Amino acid sequence: MTGTAAPKQRRWTPPYAERELDAVVRVPGSxxxxxxxxxxxxxxxxxxxxxxxxxxxxxxxxxxxxxxxxxxxxxxxxxxxxxxxxxxxxxxxxxxxxxxxxxxxxxxxxxxxxxxxxxxxxxxxxxxxxxxxxxxxxxxxxxxxxxxxxxxxxxxxxxxxxxxxxxxxxxxxxxxxxxxxxxxxxxxxxxxxxxxxxxxxxxxxxxxxxxxxxxxxxxxxxxDSEGNRWKVAPGELSGREWVIEPDLQNAAPFLCAAVVVGGHLTVEDWPTETTQAGDKIRDILVEMGSRVEWTRGGLTVVGSPSTLSVDLDLADASELTPSLAALFGVSRGTSSIRGVAHIRGHETDRIAALVRELTKLGAEVVEYDDGLKVTARATRPMTWETYADHRMAHAGAITGLVTPDFSVSDVACTSKTWPDFASVWEQAILGHGNAGGAGA
Structure with missing residues (x-):
């Protein structure tokens, strides 16, 4: 990471998964x-x-x-x-x-x-x-x-x-x-x-x-005892030590990868108690038929490529939408996401972008005002556009796991929240052992 200027775009060919996963990933802080x-x-x-x-x-x-x-x-x-x-x-x-x-x-x-x-x-x-x-x-x-x-x-x-x-x-x-x-x-x-x-x-x-x-x-x-009301008294804030948890939103595409291709993937130091919205991914993957286990090193997903169809309300965890929509686009059955109208105002209109790219991929997609419904079909070669959106790049990495002749238009946009995302992804998919490490 060299600074705060907008990163120069970089086309990327994410790895095609030749085998089940066996990886341990360390994601950066929230x-x-x-x-x-x-x-x-x-x-x-x-x-x-x-x-x-x-x-x-x-x-x-x-x-x-x-x-x-x-x-x-x-x-x-x-x-x-x-x-x-x-x-x-x-x-x-x-x-x-x-x-x-x-x-x-x-x-x-x-x-x-x-x-x-x-x-x-x-x-x-x-x-x-x-x-x-x-x-x-x-x-x-x-x-x-x-x-x-x-x-x-x-x-x-x-x-x-x-x-x-x-x-x-x-x-x-x-x-x-x-x-x-x-x-x-x-x-x-x-x-x-x-x-x-x-x-x-x-x-x-x-x-x-x-x-x-x-x-x-x-x-x-x-x-905050009354719904939709917060009362903050005037006063001084004290300095303290803040210990930052791993970013569970950034972990989501890795867990989804285990579901797409099978195998084991562990995210180190997953908190047992957290206010992070990304923690919801654990329950969603269980609902889709995968196994989620607490291990000494963190949280492990034992992936099941024969995923079950789900209908999700992600109003409280909308950042998971791109990764899960990509998972739906390469899985069996029909699944839907609702309650995320507000992500149209994120880095890009994420609903419209996902509909466009998943349709290009070959999926059958229905767009709602507040979400989308995805029915997977045979994938086809394409360039996945990211729209300067790090979460769209994550979604492209997931679809590339099972799509030959596939590329992502710009992976540099992931520097927004994880400059080393592409290299850690490649290590997790292609190699064995730890992915992430120092500098992630």
Whole structure:
């Protein structure tokens, strides 16, 4: 990983599986936990350390954004970052890249600074909706200049503080809106009494459990006893050691690979208790007929290529959609995913992209507003387009396991959350033993 610039595209021929798997994989740290730890550490009153953080484009963009606002963050040790908080200042620019966490988590932080903070990102990022954060800040009395776009680029004209108090938002498009506001809320003069008032539920609810848990670990007083309401008292956040779990979303394509071709695949250090939404993959693969076992080294999937059809509601674990849709595209039977309308606003319109690529692959696909239904057919050679989306690249790797003359248009986009994804995938599929190791 060389920095935070958009990576140069790289066409990739993922390995075709010649045999069942027998591999142990170590996945890098959770992006969601790393991003939240960085923000909370930067808003704290004393220093923090972050152990086993994710080293990727998204998290380095978060680091650079927080540094530009005043925090001192040392990332020279890949396995242990240190954060020394400092007074927040404006008069700076934040590059969001294609990171939803940066474009949503940092504007409320920037609102606490003294002076304007300009936000922009990759071309694809300008298409990602950010109206929720912009409207929320305005409702809190913060001036935001966005040229009427409700998206990047925009400037937060901070004046050194936010009064806070009662706020109603529609967070039905993304849980990141709630997470963003809650993390900054202890620094608001009156804290925050936040209500979700949308017609649809907040998606990806486990992420809200994660942010509430981490806020409490940092010393914040949070009341989430009432549905769709979060009350955060004003107060100081304390520095601490944050230990980051493996990223279970990044583990999903590897577990799906074991189902596609059979064999054993172990993900090291899978947490026995977690707020990560990706943990749901365990139950889904069991429902599809595979065996999932806890081992001393982690979590092992004993794959069953004769998969069973399933109908899934992934509203709380939507990041699993691309990998599972790809699994459906090369498996027997018909399976469906619903409840994920919000992923149309992710790095790309993931539903439309999956429908397009799986249809090219040869599958029969029905598109819904909030998901898709996939019936596998014989696969055919193709180039799988990634749309600058790391999860689409993961899906392409899965379909390539059983498709000759297959390529992925760009694997470099996986640097967003795992720069070494392609090499670890190749080692897991083609070799035996450990895949990942240092630097993953």
């Amino acid at each position: 992006k969601s936990m790393t991003a939240r730890a960085l923000v909370l550490a930067s808003l704290a009153t004393t220093p923090s350390t972050i152990r086993r953080p994710l080293y990727s484009r998204d998290t380095l963009l978060m680091v650079d954004g927080l540094r530009s606002l005043g925090a001192e963050i040392d990332t020279s040790d890949d396995d242990l970052w240190t954060v020394n908080p400092a007074p927040l200042h404006g008069g700076t620019d934040v590059d969001c890249g294609l990171a939803g966490t940066v474009m949503r988590f940092l504007p409320p932080v920037a609102a606490l600074a003294s002076g304007p903070v300009a936000f922009d990102g990759d071309p694809h990022a300008r298409k990602r909706p950010n109206d929720g954060v912009i409207k929320a800040l305005r409702d809190l009395g913060v001036e935001v200049d966005d040229g009427g776009r409700a998206a990047l680029p925009f400037t937060v004209r901070a004046t050194g503080g936010v009064k806070g108090g009662e706020l109603a938002v529609d967070a039905s498009k993304t849980s990141q809106l709630v997470s963003a506001l809650l993390m900054a809320a202890p620094r608001f003069e009156n804290g925050l009494d936040l209500r979700h008032i949308g017609d649809r539920p907040v998606p990806s609810r486990p992420y809200l459990d994660m942010v509430v848990q981490m806020l409490r670990q940092a010393g914040a007083e949070v009341d």
